[in-house]
Amino acid sequence: MSAQEENVLPMGMFMDLERSGPIPLYFQVSQRIEKAILSGELPAGSRLENEVALGQRLGLSRPTVRRAIQEIVDKGLLVRRRGIGTQVVHGQVTRRVELTSLYDDLTNTHKVPSTHLLTLESQPADAKTAERLGVDEGSPTLHLRRVRLADDVPVAVMENWLPAEFIGIEPTDLVAHGLYQVLRSRGVTMRVARQHIGARKSTAEESALLEIEKSSALLTMDRTAFDNSGRAVEFGQHCYRPDLYSFEVTLVEK
Amino acid sequence: MSAQEENVLPMGMFMDLERSGPIPLYFQVSQRIEKAILSGELPAGSRLENEVALGQRLGLSRPTVRRAIQEIVDKGLLVRRRGIGTQVVHGQVTRRVELTSLYDDLTNTHKVPSTHLLTLESQPADAKTAERLGVDEGSPTLHLRRVRLADDVPVAVMENWLPAEFIGIEPTDLVAHGLYQVLRSRGVTMRVARQHIGARKSTAEESALLEIEKSSALLTMDRTAFDNSGRAVEFGQHCYRPDLYSFEVTLVEK
DNA sequence: GACCTGATAATGTCATGACAACTAGCCAAA
DNA sequence: TTTGGCTAGTTGTCATGACATTATCAGGTC
Known part of the structure; x- marks a missing residue:
């Protein structure tokens, strides 16, 4: 044989x-x-x-x-x-899954990424955000909400919270680059990320932003990323159009 | 600080x-x-x-x-x-994601898994199955379709194809144990798995099987698993109730 | 006070050597 | 024919030693 x-x-x-x-x-x-x-x-x-x-x-x-x-x-x-x-x-x-952002993924697959910035503000941390970022509840965080497009087609709605030290980030940075690019340019190196991947129906607002019909199926991903000193640098809740994006994972038994 | x-x-x-x-x-x-x-x-x-x-x-x-x-x-x-x-x-x-089956996951979280066996038959491989399993198109495979329950609540619909050598597997085995348990007991050791995780709406049949309303959001996972000699031993297309199951992934940058 | 410099400490890389554990295949004996 | 054991081949584990690279910190110089 x-x-x-x-x-x-x-x-x-x-x-x-x-x-x-x-x-x-x-x-x-x-x-x-x-x-x-x-x-x-x-x-x-x-x-x-x-x-x-x-x-x-x-x-x-x-x-x-x-x-x-x-x-x-x-x-x-x-x-x-x-x-x-x-x-x-x-x-x-298949290529290996690495610690990349959606922006990097799109670039690697030869699509043209762009960003609509919906929200960029300082916001006190609620209980969940505080726990994920490892900061005190009520302490200031940078809150941002974006729509990511690939070749001018909306692919994802991304909501992120960052520790107070990043509050200086400018809107122009986020429109021209991915969040991880911005963080890297500020000297941050991501080392570990913990992700939860799930699914749910889209809200009316998300349906409009992603240009899909109401109550469609969405692919969701919650992530906390840590830098090389082990501190949380980003917490995000993303949702993706499942017809345009999926996750690839390779598992190896030791 | x-x-x-x-x-x-x-x-x-x-x-x-x-x-x-x-x-x-x-x-x-x-x-x-x-x-x-x-x-x-x-x-x-x-x-x-x-x-x-x-x-x-x-x-x-x-x-x-x-x-x-x-x-x-x-x-x-x-x-x-x-x-x-x-x-x-x-x-x-969080615990690490390992190469486990849904059956193992449920056992580890102290839920009681059970299985409804929908289909267990020999079936010639179609183009997609043949490519995933690395066998010739039309060669015999074992085709099975199951509903997995946790504490008697349906969690997932799982459809799998296995190479011809597993055609002897009995229905009683699959009802009492998980597929990976059965494979391990036959001397197979899984070493590598490649998964695609996505989302879509449920079909009418899936909605009935999972006891959810029609056109709900489903979490989907396609997987090909390889044994320690590098040969494919299983190809599966699963869909999960997103309110009862999600994937957890940890990424480490080198 | 700001900047440069060196010492210190820690992980990163690489070489050499040895033995253990496992598998497959061959061959002899029952 | 079947069973058992032996042997060769390969990866798994562990020790020892050396040097490279990088970050921190204290101290001196301008």
């Missing part, structure tokens, strides 16, 4: 490693392997060269090779089995 | 490591740290003892300690910063 092909990486591969540059060796290797999988050079089901041999051929230690392979395993493209080896997962390949 | 507390793990901790048992040392350590975070012993924002010191105190090498910490970073509970240290992420803690 499906023969376990013994495909091995071509000998000439991986020979152009930048050993003195700032890019880690394991990252250079993992990128090349991932590229080989996505390009079909390593077909589904084929076996990867074993760690020790690969390391010898590349002049790398086994831990470095292991880490490179592990990166791709975590993306769901490779599967390892002790005593057997490492194989390419079957099935159509 | 928020003082960076210098909390350090209590000295008596981690002293009961099972060095000869089958459980890896890094896993024992990561479990204890995670437990300390979830129990509040390590409060949000507190700093973890540095890797070298922690390793010395536990009698472990630095790679082992590093791996233990990395496990928790990947779960979104810790954040590392070079030159600074490792801190506990703020915000309410």
Whole structure:
């Protein structure tokens, strides 16, 4: 039946490693392997060269090779089995879900994003917002509400609350860029996000904003994002037109 | 403002490591740290003892300690910063999303799952099913359709297709257990799953099955799951009552 | 007082070596 | 024929050591 092909990486591969540059060796290797999988050079089901041999051929230690392979395993493209080896997962390949904003997603899929700014104001935190952001109830927050369009078609209504330190953000920034771009330009680096994804019917206002019929089905997402010091930098309640947007998740069992 | 507390793990901790048992040392350590975070012993924002010191105190090498910490970073509970240290992420803690079935989820939340089996038949693969399962179009598959209930309330309608080797599965198995339980008992271990999450309106039949009004909003999930050899073992199209179920996702930027 | 500089401390990367655990395949014995 | 064990191959775990990179902070200089 499906023969376990013994495909091995071509000998000439991986020979152009930048050993003195700032890019880690394991990252250079993992990128090349991932590229080989996505390009079909390593077909589904084929076996990867074993760690020790690969390391010898590349002049790398086994831990470095292991880490490179592990990166791709975590993306769901490779599967390892002790005593057997490492194989390419079957099935159509999909890009990994990363910590991006809707604005980034649209840019990556070659659509033109734009924004209608509905609300931008300072607002005292209610109980829920205070809990999500980890601030005191009643303390000032930046409250914003936007409609995001892709190629001039409305895709999402997004409502967000940010800690007081961001109250200086200007409307022009939010119209020209995504929220995450604005935050990054202010020196914030998002590291962890916790999302809840659900569904509900649209309200009359949302139906009008998204140009859909009343009481349509909406895809909803609540998110709290944390920066690299572990503090909450954003809490948002978004709703999406389900015919134009969906979430993609890859799970890997350890 | 928020003082960076210098909390350090209590000295008596981690002293009961099972060095000869089958459980890896890094896993024992990561479990204890995670437990300390979830129990509040390590409060949000507190700093973890540095890797070298922690390793010395536990009698472990630095790679082992590093791996233990990395496990928790990947779960979104810790954040590392070079030159600074490792801190506990703020915000309410949530369990990690793992590769589980709805049946497992319900059991874990102390609800009583049950199943109505609507369809269980052998069916030739159509184009879409063939592509998702990686089999030839027209080749036999096992087709099943179920309603999943929690505490006797319908939560989801689930339609699944499995490769031909599973055609022997009995109705009694599926009524008494979840699909993933049945697969595991047949020696299959799921390793990777790719999911698409969306929303749409319910059909008349789905509304009746889920005991909701017609044209309600539904949360939908399409999934293809792969075993440890990288072969597809299941393709499913599920829809959930959004008032009773939602998805939780944690993203970590590398 | 503002700015530069160095010391300090912490995580990030990489190498080397060793042994354990698991799988598949071959081969011999019952 | 079937069962069992042995062997080779591969990933999993762990230790030790070294250096690089980055952030903080104290102190000196202009």
